Amino acid sequence: MGKRVSLTQYLVEQQRMHGHIPGQLRLLIEVVARACKRIAISVNKGALGDVLGSAGTENVQGEVQKKLDVICNEVLIEANEWGGHLAAMASEEMDGIYLVPNRFPQGEYLLLFDPLDGSSNIDVNVSIGTIFSVLKKPEGHTGVSEGDFLQPGHQQAAAGYCIYGPQTTLVLTVGDGVAMFTLDREQGSWVLTQDGVKIPEDTKEFAINMSNMRHWAPPVKRYIDECLAGKEGPRGKDFNMRWVASMVADVHRILTRGGIFMYPWDKREPEKPGKLRLMYEANPMGFIVEQAGGAATNGLQRVLDLQPGKLHERVSVILGSKNEVERVTSYHVDAAG
Ligand SMILES: O=P(O)(O)OC[C@H]1O[C@](O)(COP(=O)(O)O)[C@@H](O)[C@@H]1O
Numbered sequence: 414m415g416k417r418v419s420l421t422q423y424l425v426e427q428q429r430m431h432g433h434i435p436g437q438l439r440l441l442i443e444v445v446a447r448a449c450k451r452i453a454i455s456v457n458k459g460a461l462g463d464v465l466g467s468a469g470t471e472n473v474q475g476e477v478q479k480k481l482d483v484i485c486n487e488v489l490i491e492a493n494e495w496g497g498h499l500a501a502m503a504s505e506e507m508d509g510i511y512l513v514p515n516r517f518p519q520g521e522y523l524l525l526f527d528p529l530d531g532s533s534n535i536d537v538n539v540s541i542g543t544i545f546s547v548l549k550k551p552e553g554h555t556g557v558s559e560g561d562f563l564q565p566g567h568q569q570a571a572a573g574y575c576i577y578g579p580q581t582t583l584v585l586t587v588g589d590g591v592a593m594f595t596l597d598r599e600q601g602s603w604v605l606t607q608d609g610v611k612i613p614e615d616t617k618e619f620a621i622n623m624s625n626m627r628h629w630a631p632p633v634k635r636y637i638d639e640c641l642a643g644k645e646g647p648r649g650k651d652f653n654m655r656w657v658a659s660m661v662a663d664v665h666r667i668l669t670r671g672g673i674f675m676y677p678w679d680k681r682e683p684e685k686p687g688k689l690r691l692m693y694e695a696n697p698m699g700f701i702v703e704q705a706g707g708a709a710t711n712g713l714q715r716v717l718d719l720q721p722g723k724l725h726e727r728v729s730v731i732l733g734s735k736n737e738v739e740r741v742t743s744y745h746v747d748a749a750g
Pocket residue numbers: 505527529530531532533622658659660661676
């Protein structure tokens with residue numbers, strides 16, 4: 414095996430050699446990675462650590478919080494308020510933004526996260542994760558408001574996720590491609606295990622929750638019907654299907670071997686644009702997927718160009734292998750006339 418490159422070495426190189434990231438951002442990412450290591454330990458303990466089951470509370474979106482949703486949120490807040498690189502944080506599990514208290518050093522970045530993605534999979538021992546996104550606080554005024562967070566995804570300074578699966582893997586982009594780091598548990602360090610990750614442009618694998626089929630919009634139904642028709646259908650090839658129901662795990666598979674992931678708008682809650690959250694899920698994943706050569710849209714527009722109207726905004730998501738995402742998007746454009 415060749416020389417092992419740690420997360421710190423990778424980031425220092427991004428900072429010094431390529432000039433991609435300022436020192437503050439490098440340190441911020443290291444703090445997030447350390448928090449993910451702590452979360453990995455809690456996740457691994459499972460029933461032994463009393464971390465399974467419901468917390469008996471609801472988040473701002475009316476979803477029942479699991480114990481791990483709450484624990485992970487606290488770990489991320491606690492680690493990052495000490496870091497000194499942030500002005501404020503926002504999380505899927507908190508109603509409003511969290512200002513870094515004055516007693517801690519203040520920084521110029523904003524951190525957003527989905528502390529625990531795939532909540533329904535915690536108790537059944539299936540892969541779950543943490544997703545994060547970093548924005549720069551807009552200049553020109555003191556203090557921080559919710560409005561400062563409402564920046565389109567193409568302005569992200571960094572984004573990543575950590576997947577707690579058979580391996581614990583941190584996937585990161587600072588706008589210079591995508592790198593993967595595997596946690597070496599004995600050493601307690603993140604080791605670079607793949608750099609320049611590329612998603613194949615074509616695929617024969619789709620990920621969607623098929624139980625919602627009767628609620629889909631016609632362009633989604635058209636695309637999936639064509640996939641299901643297989644070799645004899647208009648696509649002329651057989652498709653496979655996967656749905657883990659943890660976005661991190663589904664996206665991780667797509668980064669590894671290609672595929673398309675869809676959580677589209679559907680008729681169950683027609684007033685909502687989708688189930689997934691723009692700021693904590695779609696934007697960071699959209700940034701990563703694009704940096705790996707894939708694409709991410711809401712059916713009509715590039716996800717990273719959407720102007721958020723509010724912190725907990727929902728969005729329809731289609732992402733993954735470029736040619737498939739373009740195809741589904743063109744079906745939506747056709748339908749919109
Ligand atoms: O259970 P469904 O409707 O298939 O939804 C699965 C989706 O919900 C999510 O679990 C939502 O994330 P949270 O667990 O953070 O709420 C995604 O990770 C996943 O893609």
